[in-house]
Amino acid sequence: MVDFMNQKLICLFAFVFLFSMHPKYLCAQLTAPLANGTAFTEYPVYNETDEIFIFCGTEQQPATGELTATTDLTGTKTFLWEKYNPQAAAFEFYFSESVEGTTSSVDNLSAGCYRVTITQGATTEIYRAWLLSDWFTADGIVTESNCEMFRMEGSYTTADLIYYDIADNSEVRLSKAIITEWRLDNEIVSVSQNFSNYDPPAKNTDYSFRVLDQFGCEAIATVSYNSIVTKAKFSTEFVDQEADSELEAPLTVNFINESENGDSGLYEWFFFRDLNKIKEEAENSSQPIDSIEVIGFNDSPTYTYENTGNYMVKLVSKKVSEANTCVDTFYMKKYIFIDTAFIEAPNVFTPNGDGTNDEYIIKFWSMKSLKISIFNRWGQRVHFWKSGDVRGFYGTVTQTVWDGRIGGRYASPGVYYYVVEGEGRDGKNKRAHGFIHLFRGK
Numbered sequence: 001m002v003d004f005m006n007q008k009l010i011c012l013f014a015f016v017f018l019f020s021m022h023p024k025y026l027c028a029q030l031t032a033p034l035a036n037g038t039a040f041t042e043y044p045v046y047n048e049t050d051e052i053f054i055f056c057g058t059e060q061q062p063a064t065g066e067l068t069a070t071t072d073l074t075g076t077k078t079f080l081w082e083k084y085n086p087q088a089a090a091f092e093f094y095f096s097e098s099v100e101g102t103t104s105s106v107d108n109l110s111a112g113c114y115r116v117t118i119t120q121g122a123t124t125e126i127y128r129a130w131l132l133s134d135w136f137t138a139d140g141i142v143t144e145s146n147c148e149m150f151r152m153e154g155s156y157t158t159a160d161l162i163y164y165d166i167a168d169n170s171e172v173r174l175s176k177a178i179i180t181e182w183r184l185d186n187e188i189v190s191v192s193q194n195f196s197n198y199d200p201p202a203k204n205t206d207y208s209f210r211v212l213d214q215f216g217c218e219a220i221a222t223v224s225y226n227s228i229v230t231k232a233k234f235s236t237e238f239v240d241q242e243a244d245s246e247l248e249a250p251l252t253v254n255f256i257n258e259s260e261n262g263d264s265g266l267y268e269w270f271f272f273r274d275l276n277k278i279k280e281e282a283e284n285s286s287q288p289i290d291s292i293e294v295i296g297f298n299d300s301p302t303y304t305y306e307n308t309g310n311y312m313v314k315l316v317s318k319k320v321s322e323a324n325t326c327v328d329t330f331y332m333k334k335y336i337f338i339d340t341a342f343i344e345a346p347n348v349f350t351p352n353g354d355g356t357n358d359e360y361i362i363k364f365w366s367m368k369s370l371k372i373s374i375f376n377r378w379g380q381r382v383h384f385w386k387s388g389d390v391r392g393f394y395g396t397v398t399q400t401v402w403d404g405r406i407g408g409r410y411a412s413p414g415v416y417y418y419v420v421e422g423e424g425r426d427g428k429n430k431r432a433h434g435f436i437h438l439f440r441g442k
Helices: 002-020 275-283
Strands: 037-040 051-056 065-070 077-085 090-099 103-109 112-120 123-134 136-145 150-158 162-164 171-173 179-184 187-190 194-197 205-212 218-225 234-239 251-257 268-272 292-296 302-305 309-311 313-320 325-331 336-339 342-344 360-365 367-375 381-387 397-402 414-424 429-438
Touching: 051 065, 065 112, 065 123, 077 103, 090 103, 090 112, 103 112, 123 162, 136 205, 150 179, 150 205, 150 218, 187 194, 251 313, 251 336, 275 309, 342 429, 360 367, 367 397, 381 397
Parallel strands: 051 123, 136 218
Antiparallel strands: 037 051, 065 103, 077 090, 077 112, 112 123, 136 150, 150 194, 162 171, 179 187, 179 205, 205 218, 234 251, 251 302, 268 292, 268 313, 309 336, 313 325, 342 360, 360 397, 367 381, 367 414, 414 429
16 A cells, blocks of 8 residues: 555656646746747757747838746846857847846847846856747739639748757747638638639629738738629519509519629510410420510610510629620519409499499409490390590509489489400400399488
8 A cells, every 4th residue: 555655656746847847837937928929949959948939020020029037036136138149059148137126128129049047146047038020921813703703812921930959050940830711701711722712792892811820920911803793683663553462464564673793785684475375385386485575675674564474584684894794694583473354343332322332333453445234124224334445544443334323313223234344454355244233222
């Protein structure tokens, strides 16, 4: 049991010893609070490890840094600062001061290795650290652009982070973990140095190419994509009819062009024929069927549908550039459905002057012409109404066709017979007939 406890104590002592020998603790008395990042030397020959403080600068203006030495020694002490000279392979005097305090700082330091020797009486402490200036430059260009895609290539240069083995003055390069990324509106779209977009935007767009390393040093370049593509789109506006109601002929539609980056005057609108007629003709013909009713070239046309049916519309938008003519097509999300002609006539009305149901009113839609005859119980026609052009009406039309008078006099209460005939805008004849009960009592 004692041997086992001794073994545990030996292991614990070894762990504490190794932990205390970690470079972070060897160099804890020399700090750089404003550094952007840190690393540690890996000398090929020299058997000690020094901390490296990284400061971010630019190619034109390398960064300078500040180091602070701290000691637990009390009383007056001397801080002797030296800088390593690779040409002489030796440390040379840089700065010295004697202070009562426990710290000494030097700033505006250029890249290099600095050593501070702290002396108080016969006691001496020596610390070292490297200070390196890191930087990036970034650039990017559009190397390819066509109707299907564009490609951007990023490039960068960066500082070589060089330090020297103090034992043999050999040059050592500090490795970097370099990251590249492309951003659009602060969203990362690629982490490759070169970026391809297979869904080009239909407007000029700025992308950001960013390069950075593990120390937080970075550079950003803005790369502009000049769009050569178009995105076709349109919306509809129904004249005198509600979009959420049943649409009826004649139907006038304003087509509002909402395309992006299309060339004015080059738009093509394809107004298809009634889908049912296309299918019917296709079933009865061995030849190709023309599905297009008309092609328009206005930027935002207005079109009137004279007949009932199911109709589709297609817009083709074009963008012409020096090397390409890019085209995009947009179809309506759903068909324009125009309902069939319809006639509805009531069988009761009460022309008694009370303001309610005093007139005989019929209801119809999608009718081109109408004529209405009213007969008494002996078969004599007592009233006639007709209209040869109801184009001015819209929606479901209500029309007063009889006020309950015959030759200017009140018609007698009783049963009458009506016949309604007309031609719908679908070209089909419509007919309705039935009895009318005329009441005058209030």
